[in-house]
Amino acid sequence: MLTATPDNATTIPADASRFDALRWTLVRPVDAASVAVFRILFGSVTSIGSVRVLAKGWVDDLYLTPTHHVSYAGFGWVRPLPELLMYGLVLMLAVAGAFIAVGYLYNYAMSFFVAGFTYIELIDATLYLNHYWFVSLLAVLMLVLPVNGYWSVDAARGRTNRSDSVPNLTVVALRSQIAVVYLFAGLAKLNTDWLLRAQPMQLWLADRAEVAVVGPILAEPATAFLLSWSGALFDCTIVGWLLWGRSRRFGYAAVALFHLATGALFSIGIFPLVMMTATLVYFSPDWPKQLRRYVSRAACWPAKHTSPTKLQPKPTIRPWLAGFLAMFALVQISLPLRHYFYEGNVRWTEQGYYGSWRVMLSEKVGYLRYEITDKDSGETWTVDPELLLTDWQTAQVSIRPDLIVATAHMLRDHYQTLGVAVEVRANTAVTLNAKPNQQIVDPTVDLTTVSRLSSGSDWLVKLEQTE
Amino acid sequence: MSPRRLLSMAATLTAAVLLTASCSRTNEATRASVVETATNDFITPVYERLSSTTTDLSVAVSDFCDEPSETTLLTVQTGLAETEAAWHRSATVRIGPTKWRRTMNAFSTKADGERIEALIDNDEIAVLDTDFIGSRTATTQRGLGTVRYLLGGLEGNESVSIDSAADLRRCEYLSATSDAMRLEAVELNSEWTESWNDGSPYIEILLSSDPEKTVDELVNNSIFVLEELYMVRLQALIDRDAPAEFGGIVGDIAFRNRFDSVRQILVGSDGVSGLSGLVTDDLAQRLRDQTDQIETINASISQLADPNDSTSVEELRLAVEQLQITASTDLASQLGVTLAFSDADGDSG
Numbered sequence: 001m002l003t004a005t006p007d008n009a010t011t012i013p014a015d016a017s018r019f020d021a022l023r024w025t026l027v028r029p030v031d032a033a034s035v036a037v038f039r040i041l042f043g044s045v046t047s048i049g050s051v052r053v054l055a056k057g058w059v060d061d062l063y064l065t066p067t068h069h070v071s072y073a074g075f076g077w078v079r080p081l082p083e084l085l086m087y088g089l090v091l092m093l094a095v096a097g098a099f100i101a102v103g104y105l106y107n108y109a110m111s112f113f114v115a116g117f118t119y120i121e122l123i124d125a126t127l128y129l130n131h132y133w134f135v136s137l138l139a140v141l142m143l144v145l146p147v148n149g150y151w152s153v154d155a156a157r158g159r160t161n162r163s164d165s166v167p168n169l170t171v172v173a174l175r176s177q178i179a180v181v182y183l184f185a186g187l188a189k190l191n192t193d194w195l196l197r198a199q200p201m202q203l204w205l206a207d208r209a210e211v212a213v214v215g216p217i218l219a220e221p222a223t224a225f226l227l228s229w230s231g232a233l234f235d236c237t238i239v240g241w242l243l244w245g246r247s248r249r250f251g252y253a254a255v256a257l258f259h260l261a262t263g264a265l266f267s268i269g270i271f272p273l274v275m276m277t278a279t280l281v282y283f284s285p286d287w288p289k290q291l292r293r294y295v296s297r298a299a300c301w302p303a304k305h306t307s308p309t310k311l312q313p314k315p316t317i318r319p320w321l322a323g324f325l326a327m328f329a330l331v332q333i334s335l336p337l338r339h340y341f342y343e344g345n346v347r348w349t350e351q352g353y354y355g356s357w358r359v360m361l362s363e364k365v366g367y368l369r370y371e372i373t374d375k376d377s378g379e380t381w382t383v384d385p386e387l388l389l390t391d392w393q394t395a396q397v398s399i400r401p402d403l404i405v406a407t408a409h410m411l412r413d414h415y416q417t418l419g420v421a422v423e424v425r426a427n428t429a430v431t432l433n434a435k436p437n438q439q440i441v442d443p444t445v446d447l448t449t450v451s452r453l454s455s456g457s458d459w460l461v462k463l464e465q466t467e
Numbered sequence: 468m469s470p471r472r473l474l475s476m477a478a479t480l481t482a483a484v485l486l487t488a489s490c491s492r493t494n495e496a497t498r499a500s501v502v503e504t505a506t507n508d509f510i511t512p513v514y515e516r517l518s519s520t521t522t523d524l525s526v527a528v529s530d531f532c533d534e535p536s537e538t539t540l541l542t543v544q545t546g547l548a549e550t551e552a553a554w555h556r557s558a559t560v561r562i563g564p565t566k567w568r569r570t571m572n573a574f575s576t577k578a579d580g581e582r583i584e585a586l587i588d589n590d591e592i593a594v595l596d597t598d599f600i601g602s603r604t605a606t607t608q609r610g611l612g613t614v615r616y617l618l619g620g621l622e623g624n625e626s627v628s629i630d631s632a633a634d635l636r637r638c639e640y641l642s643a644t645s646d647a648m649r650l651e652a653v654e655l656n657s658e659w660t661e662s663w664n665d666g667s668p669y670i671e672i673l674l675s676s677d678p679e680k681t682v683d684e685l686v687n688n689s690i691f692v693l694e695e696l697y698m699v700r701l702q703a704l705i706d707r708d709a710p711a712e713f714g715g716i717v718g719d720i721a722f723r724n725r726f727d728s729v730r731q732i733l734v735g736s737d738g739v740s741g742l743s744g745l746v747t748d749d750l751a752q753r754l755r756d757q758t759d760q761i762e763t764i765n766a767s768i769s770q771l772a773d774p775n776d777s778t779s780v781e782e783l784r785l786a787v788e789q790l791q792i793t794a795s796t797d798l799a800s801q802l803g804v805t806l807a808f809s810d811a812d813g814d815s816g
Contacts, residue, residue: 437792
């Protein structure tokens, strides 16, 4: 068990070793207010997000209407629930979000949220969104970290130990998760498309040329370059600005400006809200109390005497939690780097794409038709993927090689049920960041013989204009 | 240097760059100007033409029924071909009132011979008038396909018995069907050019609406028409299971005019306007080359249904597919039509 030593110390001993210093840094008690607000905002945003899914009719459109779903490799067994249960699940996620926010039956609510949200995300790979992956990861962290001991109904009712402080590791873990997103998103932007061609920014901004007042400016190539470079600079350095006390307020202002601007310009749903609320955790752990005092003074409210937070002198972190967080961190660093084990440009092949924080980095549009060959008669015919998929599923499948293979397997199974053994080949064309379209999958390869997890060397076509 | 000073310098630099950028902007085509050109040069004439051809057809049918002869029948056949051409030419611009009125039902190209004959033989229906045909029949019992059927079959190239075509009951049917199309086309044209929903003409509404949405719709319609030409018509011809309406004269009229509808939207009548004005020079040139290639191949095919032309039909099919690929990938990408973020960092709401 990691403990803060020596007992009752609030500062690190001068003669402590580096390991002890690190250990002390991680277990030393810090004010719990910041993580409590983090929990409140997380629960609120996820609850709003779930209500939004219901309000927009996405349960029906995205999960119930499609007759087929394109699964993640190894998760073909995940299927949507019947209609009533599916709606009930999303409704319960909204309720769970509210419970998380107020800290009521927190462990049950968060466990339900992690299981329910992850289940929904696993139903269809064409619906993969980086920010939903981010929400899943935060939810897992918040399930194991002590974020419910303060400003929560459970603590007030004695269902959990009320604690004014949390081990610093709690704050560090949440900050690190956010840092991973920004840093890998920033590193991914250091490519020639982004920096030297200002693509896909030019494409996106040109699309806004007729926005009132700023439209003509947005459509200028110079603007695209400016925003591309500043976007990369922002992602690569923002964690540093947020960690440095002197620049933190400016850093957060930049975060707010950046996410408000991207939210206004692009259709990115709740992502700006998620990031703007999450990054508040970079402020001092007692920032909510400081803010309350500041507002009280500014509004000339009668000063309410609050005794200074008594920080637990000897916070502990259980070994299993330390081990879990170490493994979690390892996975977080490995996932975005795994594409180096595959050949080719990850933005083209998308091998190693999921969970790698390649955020707003590519504009890909594809064309896809399958050539079906009856193995017995040799007869060949052409099939539109919309035979099995909806138009929005097809739009995603046609640009992602592993989903092209997955759909080929679905077509094989479809014809198998009709008693026809078939070979399936794909006629593809994909454009990446305004480059001329080209094939992405070898049209001569029978995709029924290809594994989704294979290296791709024998069925993927390399990007011709490589960096 | 303090963060405040850094921020101030960055803001000044940004303002300077944006100011320079805004001052140096050249007068390039915009979505609004492309929509305006398409509306004035293509959409408006298309619906005016549809209105005039259906009126001519209706008059020709009336003349034929009054005085059946080879001459009057030929006028009817010519009028029908011109109406078919006008209708197919509207393929990519069936937006606004055309979509909401479901005009495609009035101009259906499909015909169900059995149901048409049953209607003719039905003694309980005393008069086959415009109102009855226009509102109480199935789409396979009215429209272009039905007129073609009543004139001697869908191919339209069989010898027509003037006497049988001019049979009183058939003529009544023919007149009512033609007139129903005329009424629809005239009202439609009026909504486009005079008043829609008792307000401004739809042309004005279109020109004042968000050009991005209109461009999206035009691109999607063009891709849809190319898909239909490729998948349904040409593939069906190659597979030799083409319904009659896809081959011969009717198929030829349909192909030429539907393709021309796509061409007008992509590169305009002059080859340099249309949506090509909104994309890179390279892509604009590719769109021109590919549309020219399709026209050249199609011009070399006398009859799409001719089995001897199967090689050309295959060549044409591949050329159409290439244009479809270009439109649904490069064009859609450069115009931001399909998905705002293909790496799915947004949600479609």
